[in-house]
Amino acid sequence: MDGQDQAYNFAYLDEQTKRMIRRAILKGLAVPGYQVPFASREMPMPYGWGTGGVQVSAAVMVPEDRFKVIDQGADDTTNAVSIRKFFEKTAGVAVTERTGEATVIQTRHRIPEEELGEGQVLVYQVPIPEPLRFLEPSEVETRKMHALEEYGLMHVKLYEDIARHGAISTAYAYPVKVEGRYVMDPSPIPKFDNPKMEMAAVQLFGAGREQRIYALPPYTKVVSLDFEDHPFDPSKADHPCDLCGAEDSYLDEVIVDDAGGRMFVCSDTDYCGTRQANGHRGALAAEDAA
Amino acid sequence: MSNLQESGPLLSVRDVAKFYGARVGCRDVSFDLWPGEVMGIVGESGSGKTTLLNCLAGQLTPDHGEVLFDTRTDGLKDTVRMSEPERRMLRRTDWAFVHQHAHEGLRMNVSAGGNVGERLMAVGARNYGQIREEALDWLGRVEISGERIDDRPSAFSGGMRQRLQIARNLVTGPRLVFMDEPTGGLDVSVQARLLDLLRGLVREMGLSAIIVTHDLAVVRLLADRLMVMKGGEVVEAGLTDQVLDDPQHGYTQLLVSSVLQV
Ligand SMILES: Nc1ncnc2c1ncn2[C@@H]1O[C@H](COP(=O)(O)OP(=O)(O)O)[C@@H](O)[C@H]1O
Ligand SMILES: [Mg+2]
Numbered sequence: 001m002d003g004q005d006q007a008y009n010f011a012y013l014d015e016q017t018k019r020m021i022r023r024a025i026l027k028g029l030a031v032p033g034y035q036v037p038f039a040s041r042e043m044p045m046p047y048g049w050g051t052g053g054v055q056v057s058a059a060v061m062v063p064e065d066r067f068k069v070i071d072q073g074a075d076d077t078t079n080a081v082s083i084r085k086f087f088e089k090t091a092g093v094a095v096t097e098r099t100g101e102a103t104v105i106q107t108r109h110r111i112p113e114e115e116l117g118e119g120q121v122l123v124y125q126v127p128i129p130e131p132l133r134f135l136e137p138s139e140v141e142t143r144k145m146h147a148l149e150e151y152g153l154m155h156v157k158l159y160e161d162i163a164r165h166g167a168i169s170t171a172y173a174y175p176v177k178v179e180g181r182y183v184m185d186p187s188p189i190p191k192f193d194n195p196k197m198e199m200a201a202v203q204l205f206g207a208g209r210e211q212r213i214y215a216l217p218p219y220t221k222v223v224s225l226d227f228e229d230h231p232f233d234p235s236k237a238d239h240p241c242d243l244c245g246a247e248d249s250y251l252d253e254v255i256v257d258d259a260g261g262r263m264f265v266c267s268d269t270d271y272c273g274t275r276q277a278n279g280h281r282g283a284l285a286a287e288d289a290a
Numbered sequence: 291m292s293n294l295q296e297s298g299p300l301l302s303v304r305d306v307a308k309f310y311g312a313r314v315g316c317r318d319v320s321f322d323l324w325p326g327e328v329m330g331i332v333g334e335s336g337s338g339k340t341t342l343l344n345c346l347a348g349q350l351t352p353d354h355g356e357v358l359f360d361t362r363t364d365g366l367k368d369t370v371r372m373s374e375p376e377r378r379m380l381r382r383t384d385w386a387f388v389h390q391h392a393h394e395g396l397r398m399n400v401s402a403g404g405n406v407g408e409r410l411m412a413v414g415a416r417n418y419g420q421i422r423e424e425a426l427d428w429l430g431r432v433e434i435s436g437e438r439i440d441d442r443p444s445a446f447s448g449g450m451r452q453r454l455q456i457a458r459n460l461v462t463g464p465r466l467v468f469m470d471e472p473t474g475g476l477d478v479s480v481q482a483r484l485l486d487l488l489r490g491l492v493r494e495m496g497l498s499a500i501i502v503t504h505d506l507a508v509v510r511l512l513a514d515r516l517m518v519m520k521g522g523e524v525v526e527a528g529l530t531d532q533v534l535d536d537p538q539h540g541y542t543q544l545l546v547s548s549v550l551q552v
Contacts, residue, residue, distance in 0.1 A: 134399065148375045150382070152412030156397075156404050163401055163440050227418040265377055281427065 011058040011091040017041055021059035021213070025204055028215030033178030034146070035129050040211040045086070049079060052206030053106045053125035054095035056213060058088065058102035060121055060204070066094045073110040073250070073267035079107075098272050106150035109172075111193040113249045113271040115199035118218060129214065131175045131185040149185050154225055162230055174232075177212045177223045184214060186222075192236045192250045197222040201278060239264045242284035291299065299358075300325045300466060300498050301346070302366060306355035308341050314522035315341035319355070321517065321527065323466075323500065328492060329500045330530060332545065338522035339502040343368075346500060347387055347468040348377045359384075359466070382412045386459035390471035392451035395458070396443045401452055402429060403439040411463045412516030428457040432487060449480035453487065455485055466501040473508055485511050506545065510534060518542045 009015065017039075024038040061067070067087050071080040075097040083106060084095050096102050099114040102168040106123040116122060132142045135153050145151065154175050161168045176182050176192035186197060187205060197203065203216040216222065226232040240247045242263040249271055251264040263284050266272035276285065299322035308315035316338035323329050331339050342348035346357055348369050358366040359380065369377055381387070389395035396405055406425040407415070417419050426436050429495040432453035434446075443451050450471065459467065472488065489511055491497065501512055509516055509530055516533045518526040518541065526539040537543045 135400070144378075148378055148380065150412065152382075152408055155416070156400060156408050157413040159407055159418065159421065160404050163403055163422075211494075214377060228416050229419050 005238055009090075010063070011061045011087065012043075013041065013055065013058045016284075017055075018059045021055055024213040025059065025215060026054065028204070029202070029217050030191070030205060032093070032183075032216050032220050033176075033182030033214060035186040035212040035214045038213050040208045040213055045082065045206070047209040048127065049105065050083060050108055050125035050206075050215070051208030053108070053123050053208075053212075054083060054086070054206075055208065056204050057104055057106050057123045058204035059093075060123070061087065061091055061093060063091070065091075065099055065103045066096045067091075068096050068099065068105045069107075070096065070105065070110060070112065070268075070270075071108045072252070073271075074269045076269070078221075087102050087173075095109070097270050098274075099268075106209070109188050109190075110250070110267060111189055111196045111199075113246075113266070113268045114274075115196075116199050118200045120201040122199075122201050122203045124203065124205045126185070126187045126205045126210075127213040128173075129205065129207040129210050130175075131183050145183060149181070151177075155227070158225060158227065162227070167234075168226065168230055175225050177225060180223075181222050184222075190236075190250055191224065191232075192234045194222070194224045195234055204237050237264055240282060241266045241275075242282040243270060244272045244280045245274055245282040246272070246280070291530060298360065298366065299323060300327075300360050301348060301500075302356075303328065304358070306342065306345055306352045306357060308345050308352045308354075310417060314338070315350075316345070316519070316522045317354075319517075319524055321524075323498060325360075325465075325498055326496045327515065328497065328499045328501060328513045330509030330516045331500065332506060332509055332516060334504060334517035334545070337519040339504075339519055341522070342519070343468055343470055343500060345501045347385060348381060349387070355462065379445050382409060383462065384465045386462075386464035386467045388452075388455055388459055388467065388469040390474045392402040392443070392448070392455045395455040396451060398444050399442060399443055401440045401442055402446075404435065405443065405454060405458045406461050409458065414461060424461060428461050429454075432457040432490070435440060447480075448476050449484060452484055454475065456488070456491070460495070460497075463495070465498060469499060469508075471503055472501065472504075473503070473505060481505075483490040488512060505507045506548075518545065 021038055024036040029035045042055055065165045068081040069084045071077040088095055089092055101111040104121045108125040128144055132153055133147055135157060136142050158168050161170055172188040172190055173185050174194055175185050176186055200218050205214045224232040241251060243265050246266055249266045252267045253262055254265055255262050301323040303319060303321050307317040307321045319342055335337050345352040346445045350372055356368045357370050359369050361367045403425040406428050407421040410421050429436055434450055434453055443454055473484055513530045516530045517524045526542045532545055537546050
């Protein structure tokens, strides 16, 4: 703990708060997909900046951890950098951009491309934890619906999608059923990432403003909702990455000049960079890239 | 002898009462509803009709009495004392509730097709094509053009909304339908069309229903039997035609002579 600023408790939160959050996490792990209420604390950053994820990360972090933060797959956005710095300062933990080396990964909007393993923890920042919210505004009612497994409404939303667009157009925050029981909002990750949620790592979800924590233990069954005649399709842009040539990764479309030129690049910058370092090249990669 | 009857009542109401503090909502109400029967409940505003209906439909908890429903698995069972999950299950399968104000019974931000399809999806329908076909069929049955299937009810007239609410409720073939002033608040010509439609559906489907209304024309057309309420109590009950043509209670006589009609 040498690098730790003595003005802070380890990882900013006091031990009692961490215990409260850990209890919520354990309850969440015991009942996968169930939204556990917790007393969210004021954090030195605004809501919408991942205060729920930050509190969860703070509660699970130990001095030996190596911490990685991604925002839309990138380690270098303002949001990701400030959260990473926050824990460097308050917990003195090592940080990394390498997915494979990280023990705790906090994320907004993506699951890393590299398969996560046992011993890793993926912490999601969640804006709206309630998947039924947009059709049923009453919190009392949605809680009952979860308790009684009344999930017809979720399919009404998918029905509306197909009726309006000819296909299920929900591309982010695509609802899933967990272990055949709770319907869960996977946070605004692209549906492309949904199949990855059946993984070896622990997944924890923190919603700060809404004061909810939920969780998926390793190897939990996670099924994306659909219709028999409109099955779930985790599609992505039909294009390889222009920098590393990957055909299996989620791509961002990037405008590259004023003439409307554009390219597709991996949203996971660590994945893309590692591939390029290993000699993989996409169509628009500079020939001499290191 | 009653045990020679092939089947018992669908609903058996025994001594139901509901109070709002010291004020009587309804009291001393007992009756049986038989399968395929339509019961009308009439009375002036404030006489306790809505309170009673809500007690019967599990929307309000009575302070006294039993509401026995002939459940598929256990036969007659008190819906007041059954668990909430069980009651909610009845609400989305065997029971239907048509509200006076269609917006209370519809999802206004969901298309007509989605509104009709919701109950199907709630009981496990997972084939989009089949759900849509069923929704189209039901829109036709309540005289809404299939072209409107993807429109939201907010774009519908009052009469259309009410017909959509009825389709949404009947699509799963409920065994008992509760209706609170289903024609209330509609223009007279629209009311007539809706009544016609309801009568057709009641006959065709052999519906069992309890219909609350202050409009005697509604019960005349739809109800086999009638209960007249005043001050929270049933003051007269009987076959619809008998009660309307030969009212015994002074209050019913006033109602029928339309002195009290609003
Ligand atoms: N939520 C309530 N709180 C207090 N009193 C109520 C409430 N609802 C109804 N009442 C009273 O109960 C009586 C019966 O009302 P109601 O069942 O709505 O009659 P109706 O449907 O016949 O107009 C009335 O005196 C009414 O004022
Ligand atoms: Mg009323």
